[in-house]
Amino acid sequence: MKITSAEFVGAVAKPGQPPPGLLPEIAVAGRSNVGKSSLINAFLGRKKLARISKQPGRTREINFFRINDRFHLVDLPGYGYAKAPEEVRRAWGRLIESYLSGSQQLRGVVMLIDARRGIRDEDRRLFRFIEEAGTPALLVLTKIDKLSWSARAAAVERARIDSGLPEDQVLATSAKTREGIPDLLASVEALLTEG
Numbered sequence: 001m002k003i004t005s006a007e008f009v010g011a012v013a014k015p016g017q018p019p020p021g022l023l024p025e026i027a028v029a030g031r032s033n034v035g036k037s038s039l040i041n042a043f044l045g046r047k048k049l050a051r052i053s054k055q056p057g058r059t060r061e062i063n064f065f066r067i068n069d070r071f072h073l074v075d076l077p078g079y080g081y082a083k084a085p086e087e088v089r090r091a092w093g094r095l096i097e098s099y100l101s102g103s104q105q106l107r108g109v110v111m112l113i114d115a116r117r118g119i120r121d122e123d124r125r126l127f128r129f130i131e132e133a134g135t136p137a138l139l140v141l142t143k144i145d146k147l148s149w150s151a152r153a154a155a156v157e158r159a160r161i162d163s164g165l166p167e168d169q170v171l172a173t174s175a176k177t178r179e180g181i182p183d184l185l186a187s188v189e190a191l192l193t194e195g
């Protein structure tokens with residue numbers, strides 16, 4: 001897949017609010033600071049697109065980007081921000097879970113995991129939720145450039161065992177070096193074609 005166009009088309013701020021259009025959807029989820037904005041920009045080959053979701057207020061919304069007039073890339077708000085009050089964290093959870101269980105267009109979820117940290121409790125909770133909904137998932141390790149070559153293989157293997165996903169659904173990526181980005185484009189293409 002080659003990205004030819006990408007634009008912000010709207011946001012969902014409350015559970016149950018309809019999406020800004022009915023294209024097939026690929027959602028991207030991960031803890032705050034996992035490298036989600038950087039990866040989305042690397043994936044799209046754009047420098048500034050995901051910055052929109054950094055605007056105050058937007059970080060707690062689900063942001064929709066129309067790609068190639070063919071699908072929506074859905075940027076889910078980052079979870080697990082340690083300093084957020086409990087009530088705010090719960091509201092994030094409700095919004096994300098309401099979207100994931102309610103969307104009729106969702107073709108797959110790209111779950112981002114920091115390669116240095118591996119899968120943690122909140123990731124596991126979301127992962128189980130996605131599995132139970134029967135939605136196809138990709139597990140994408142981020143910031144892989146920060147690991148040595150030997151540590152990379154171990155991180156991928158651990159993520160594969162922890163998630164129970166088959167090998168071809170676990171990818172190692174770097175927004176910095178673009179390692180793994182072509183594989184991610186191919187995997188997203190496969191989700192859209194299979195769906």
Ligand SMILES: Nc1nc2c(ncn2[C@@H]2O[C@H](COP(=O)(O)OP(=O)(O)O)[C@@H](O)[C@H]2O)c(=O)[nH]1
Binds near residue numbers: 031034145
């Ligand atoms: N070395 C390295 N750093 C990264 C990579 N991706 C993101 N970062 C850094 O990780 C921090 C968080 O990235 P950001 O994309 O804002 O994460 P978000 O909160 O998940 O959207 C920033 O300091 C980035 O520069 C990567 O692939 N390699």
Ligand SMILES: [Mg+2]
Binds near residue numbers: 037053054
């Ligand atoms: Mg971000």
